[in-house]
Amino acid sequence: MIDVYRHDAHKFHGQPHETAPEEFAGVSANRSVPHGADADAAALSRPGGHHDSVVPTHMTRYRLSLLTGAPTVMTDGGSQATVDTDVRDLLSVTDPEQAHECWLRSDVATLFNEAVVFPYTSLKYHTLLVAALCVNYRDGHSFEDLRLVVDEAGEIVPHRTVYAGSRFGLRIDVHDGDRPAARLGSRPWRSWASIWARLTDHPLKTDHDKWDMTLDANLRRIWAWSTALQYLEEFAGLRPSP
Secondary structure (H helix, E strand, O other): OHHHHHOOHHHHOOOOHHHOOOEEOOEEOOOOOHHHHHHHHHHOOOOOOOOOOOOOOOOOOEOEOOOOOOEHHHHOOOOHHHHHHHHHHHHOOOOHHHHHHHHHHOOHHHHEOOOOOOOOOOHHHHHHHHHHHHHHHHOOOOHHHOEEEEEEOOOOOOOOEEEEOOOEEEEEEOOOOOOOEEEOOOOOOOOHHHHHHOOOOOOOOOOOOHHHHHHHHHHOOOOOHHHHHHHHHHHHHHOOOO
């Protein structure tokens, strides 16, 4: 699993996968992911084939924020040296479960998109989706067996948790344990909005909380998974403390 968390190291530096080195900071990186998990995770956020950029004026590896419309590298406030150090620290973790938790907490991974032509996508959440699919496939499950499951805040399921917020978490798994859940469907595609809408119960207070109403309404409009999860993280960061 450690190779899964390093498989897109080349995207931090804008290198094509075909020519990217097999080591980064002295550790193996940019290796292929087994079970087709990388391709399936990509299909959750962007269509296959060649596409022109959805934002022709923004052709860099830095993510555009769907919340603000601004490039994240301009709003982060850190120096390039700080970014490079944080990337090195993130990719140098050697324990797979620790690497998973580091990616869940990572700020630097949110600065980058998973594909330049789709700049609102998130490298952080693409990587977490790859890990969740890979570990489920490794355990003998197929995509059609999987569900999006809502967990309590602070509950981390190794490699399966794809979002860890202060109010709830989200994981991809075959078992829901009577938690709110929705099946992912028969094949991977940009289906976030429909899956979110089909949860058996929602973790947001949409009956009276205006922030939650706005968040829920927008999550029902976003189809790309990594974009939606990144939006969820950014929106939660702006919410006033109770």
